[in-house]
Amino acid sequence: MVSSPTVWRRWLAHELTRLRKEAALERGEVAEKLRCSTQKVGHIETAFVPPKVRDLEEILLPLYGVTEDRRPYYVQAAKDARRKGWWESYESEALPEWFSLFVGLEQGASQIRTYEAQLIPGLLQTREYAKAVARRGTAERGQEQIEQHVEVRMSRQEALFRKDAPLRLWAVLDEAALLRVMGDREVMREQLVHLLTVTETPKVTIQVIPFEHGAHAGLMGRFQLLDFPWTGDPGIAYIEHRAGALYLEEPGEIEAHTVAFEHLCALALSPDDSATMIESIAKEYS
Structure with a gap:
């Protein structure tokens, strides 16, 4: 429920x-x-x-x-x-209002399909990787705000492992997300090993698009598709930008992003081949 x-x-x-x-x-x-x-x-x-x-x-x-x-x-x-979600207890510096809305939708979604070009998706990040991303962001956060930001991210991940109807996550990553070093090489090795561990979860699927596959439907940037557990709900396409986010709900908008995601899945390596690639890159960080 x-x-x-x-x-x-x-x-x-x-x-x-x-x-x-x-x-x-x-x-x-x-x-x-x-x-x-x-x-x-x-x-x-x-x-x-x-x-x-x-x-x-x-x-x-x-x-x-x-x-x-x-x-x-x-x-x-x-x-x-009318209840308060756990995320609503955080200050706006750690969790802006526009993102608080997203977290609320994410925590109640039945499935999320996400494409990321430069970063590991937040739901799959390790604590040290998330810290490295937060430190290099444009929000100019202090150390306390960084810690709160990371804590929110770690708490969000519990949706993947909840006992009652865990969130289904399908992530397509550009190879760049695996090669862009956040923190240091040890942070990256730990992050990629974590991806391999999470893929053993039945409801988490990860695919990678290698550089050699050339142009693809994700070149315009990252996006997410959120589905909800009730028949007739068309879902939401979510696009984040520097100052906020777009919540797209028109049928044509959702269809455009759904088609793009399907093309990305078709072009990407299979989940098994993606895991092999992730493992190979993780060894290079050792």
Whole structure:
């Protein structure tokens, strides 16, 4: 079962939008019943804020014709959506608001497909590798902020090993991510050995695109595709930049990145051959 309040807000927003449309109601009509602005209804339906439990139970669910046996599920979702995620306890210097949103989505995702050109993905980084990346970043963090940043990254990785529905991760890496030295050679050796260890996890797949394979669909930069555990949720394409991130949800945007990822998988080495390549490069760092 999903434990992320961010993803519960997302599910509830999708469901309430669907129910309103099936009931042939406009946002303005719902706003009249709630005695609020149309904008507030829009905020609920875009997961900006969750609905109040009382409004959901006494007004929205009856208004939308939800049967009584289904109502407790929606009410519980609204309560879960209002909880605080573990990541929300960190200061903005360690976890900016735009990235806090991503962590919330990541922690509730059922699957993430990611392409990285220059770095090992955060969910697969060792502590020392993550420190080296944080020290060389453009955020100009102090030592305490670096430690908090790394701690968040290590905590995020628990999603891969949780007992209840562990996150499925499929990562495609450019060979450059294996060769770009972060920290020193020992840090890199440890990092690549860690990749080999993690690939033994049933729900983690890693593929590598060698330099010799030439041009490919990832030359425009890294991206991630997040899938969620409910039928009908189209997912999100996520692109990070220096000052924030883009959360792409239009069908055409998601399809474009899905097709790109499929091409990357087809061009990359197989998971077994990728592991052999990673092992070979790890030995060179010894």
